[in-house]
Amino acid sequence: MGKNTERTEMTEIKTEDGNVRVRMAPSPTGFLHIGGARTALFNWLFAKHHNGEFILRIDDTDTARSTDESMQEIFDALKWLGINWDKQYVQSERRNVYDKYVSQLLDSGNAYHCYCTPEELEEIRAQARADKQPRSYDRRHRNLTPEDVARFVTEGRKPTVRIKMPDTPIHVNDLILGSLNIDPATLEDEVIVRSNGIPNYNLTSIVDDAEMQITHVIRGTEHLNNTPKQIAIANALDLKLPQFAHIPLVLDDSGRKLSKRHHGDLVAVNRYREQGYLPEAMLNFVARLGWSYDDKQEIFSVDELIEKFDLARVGKSGSVFDIKKLEWLNSHYINQLDVASRTDAVIPFWEQEGLVDSDTDRDWLEKIVEAVGERLTTFQGILLQTRYFFTDDFEYDAKAVKKWWGSSDEKKQRAREILTNLGQILEKIPTFDLETVETAIWKYTDENDIKRVAAMQTMRIALTGTSFGPSLFDIVVLLGKDEVLKRIEKAITYL
């Protein structure tokens, strides 16, 4: 890229054992969405590229919102993507670790108890905003007298713990954004332990990053504002800092950050799995959101991604999630698969609809898949393409009927005639194979001066209800003589 002249050089090796170590730290408050998948992927690629370690850390300090179910979903999504992790931690099991550091902070005077009530805080905030102050909390409990404390305690107030922010600027060398200086006047004395005693994100995150010897924190830019807070905490604790790399957000088509709250499971990774997307396609797609290699390559295998991934080629601006491109990649990867694999992938979708069961002839199914060819953008798309193979219970598409069967009496009569003739011809065919069927039909159209398109589309609608799909000869042969004649009869009656 070359445009990040301000970017600091990355220190190659940082842990005691000389490895790169990164982590993905989701909070289990919902499914893994596209943005989370990309964060995971970037971390994982970075780790793999450097022969380092990728850690999965469940940041579940928000006990009110965290669920086991969500944790399981995140595991499933990552496994499906093929993003494997070397170690796994759950923050709720590490309370003693955090408590130790909090005591240290309290003892050293770098943190203090705050007895403000939520209502009081709300007032302070409103006032600060009205006064156009750069920060809201006025640090009023920084220096409480023992009398004050005693009073609050008798009132039954449970304190939070706040970190004392320094009055000197904090400097961040972000691997993607470059050099940043934060004015201490804007720094909030952040709550690091809730009144229920559970520490929260800014404390646990940076403590764990140090404890786990994380060398690089690669996360979304929504965390950029947390970085100085975490640096302050680490400094107060004399902890070693990781290097930070804030990757730009993944946005929806109106430019907003993708989130569970606003987009629901439309952006859930598992949803794409259910719809018949391939993990390779998802990985390839998501990798190119914010990262690029050169101006030539769009298709990257996982191995290539590992080999070529580099934080220096991650851009600074957000990228819009464009499903059309995902679909294009998905069809590319689907078409890469042989017929047997594609059949395997598609069978569950047929089964779900009750079209196929374990008794259905496998060879026949493979032939159907072969006939469908490169028409799939997702495996789920097989239903739209092939439903009529399994049932004649379908509607004739209105637009197709209007165009090829016609609405006037003469046109309908003409369609009936074609269908009748075709039916008679097919009935007489001794061996119902591709070549014979094709020859017979072409003979009919050419000798009777009927447009091939007209005859074919007229029959296609009778057989499938639609005006699109695989080669009609394939359909005829796969359906078999009896079924074809039956459907022609049915169409003639309908007309």
Add this chain to the structure above:
RNA sequence: GCCGCUAUCGUCUAGGGGUUAGGACAGAUGGUUCUCAGCCAUCAAACCGGGGUUCGAAUCCCCGUAGCGGUACCA
């Protein structure tokens, strides 16, 4: 309100002091074919604005503007 980040075709992006500003997805048109998809060919489509610096700025600097993110006892 306050703090911060960002800004190249509709989208993902390449480029990064002198280029016909390149590619891909999507779109349009034509060709191939029984349709659709595909494939092939072609077309349309961008440097947010204003000031500097410079012989020369999309590229460097400043100022705007806009968008987004944060502003929680969420992460």
